[in-house]
Amino acid sequence: METFQFTKMHGLGNNYIYVNMFEESLNESSLAKIAREASNPFTGIGSDGMILICPSEHAPVKMRIFNNDGSEALNCGNGLRCVAKYAYEHQLVTDKIFKIETLSGLVEAEVHTDNGRVYSVTVDMGKPRLLKKEIPMVGDPEEQTISEKMTFLGEEHTITALSMGNPHIIFNVDRIEAAPLTELGPVVEKDPRFSEGINVEFVETVNETELNFRVWERGSGITQACGTGACAAAVASVLNGKSPRGKDITVHLAGGDLIINWTEQGNVLMTGPAEVIAEGTYYIRP
């Protein structure tokens, strides 16, 4: 029976099965199947997906992330904080500031420690990608998507869309408790106007530096938190003139708070916790 060692970790409740690929080897053609099966809450470990911590030629570590439907995504904010924590605490890196390779490029992480234990991580997520061709979505490829009218289920909505290496669409709501997560989430996620699907976020503006936030994730459904989504929501708030550039914006997600800052230099900084839940052996189903 084939097995692998795993560490289950979460960032604000957005939890993944982490596999140290410096020590494990998994069959590339089985990764989607393993991600689906291991993520199953009844017959697997149960999680929002699987994240591989891999060797890299461009950085000390590389992150690959699979949603719980087995689809591979190009970025994951909560995952990056947990990868940074794991890499530092398992001596895959020696510095407190280091690069991590993702499928959407290199990011830089800084771990914050207490007696050698990482309790919080700041990730420089790089620049948001604002053009329609970078999301990707229909329309003029050289244009941005800021407060644009789009109709879903016969109703017109004003939306903003952008990419943090993975695609995000943001709907503004008056009360976050009333966000139509299950009504709109799955429909928008797979709307053909977004050729690679899209993560669906609902945001209530509390004030210019505070947002309430809920998410229906592409490939995973409702999660407790989405780091790239929180970055996208903060950038969208600045683009719509509701939040200031270069200031910390607190994003209140279901699982807790992230501090996001779209700096004057153009990079997006994300700061938040990363926690270990469990370690163990997973038995791969034949």
Ligand SMILES: N[C@H](CCC[C@H](N)C(=O)O)C(=O)O
């Ligand atoms: N569902 C996302 C990947 C996970 C992102 C999220 N968990 C985060 O923390 O950024 C996608 O398909 O693009």
